[in-house]
Amino acid sequence: MIQRIQTIWLLLAAVCAFLTIRLPFYSGHKIDDPQKLYAVLNATTSMLLLILTVAVGIASLVLIFLFKDRKMQMRITFATLLVSLLNILLYYNETKKFIARESSLDLACVFVFAIPVLLFLAFRGIYKDQKLVKSVDRLR
Numbered sequence: 001m002i003q004r005i006q007t008i009w010l011l012l013a014a015v016c017a018f019l020t021i022r023l024p025f026y027s028g029h030k031i032d033d034p035q036k037l038y039a040v041l042n043a044t045t046s047m048l049l050l051i052l053t054v055a056v057g058i059a060s061l062v063l064i065f066l067f068k069d070r071k072m073q074m075r076i077t078f079a080t081l082l083v084s085l086l087n088i089l090l091y092y093n094e095t096k097k098f099i100a101r102e103s104s105l106d107l108a109c110v111f112v113f114a115i116p117v118l119l120f121l122a123f124r125g126i127y128k129d130q131k132l133v134k135s136v137d138r139l140r
Contacts, residue, residue: 004067006125010060010077013118016111017057017084021050025112026095028103040106041094049094052087056080056115063122070130077126081119088112 026041033039043053059080066073091112095103 004125004129006122006129007064007067009118009122009125010064013080013084013115013122014057014060016115016118017053017060019108020053020111020115021057023108023111024106025091025109026098026103027106028098030098032097039098041091041098046090046094049087049090052083052090056084056087059083060119070126070133074123074126074130077119077123081116081123084115084119088116 021043024040024042027038029036030039043049059076063073063076063080066076091109
């Protein structure tokens, strides 16, 4: 299990997902705020963002232990990848609620963008394992 590179990719994706719960993605002044208070956008800002972020993190952790059923692991990894892309889209929609000239992306937004990359690398590793097992079965 730990010898496979996709385990590391999945573990890093889970860590990045859980870090995005508290770390800011975007910060600045909101459009509809009359007091012009400084606001921070992270996963706890919206309930849907929080649910999707926690789902990606938990799914990434669960995928580590599905190493015996690679086909299911590949399907769930692909679904988790799609959910993480949806999560990025929701973050983008939330940034439209900020004043553009007085707001900016934070450095921690890298974690949000790293999740789909890490899930893709894990998917590629699982696919290579599946291909290797098929070729070994063919030799028997």
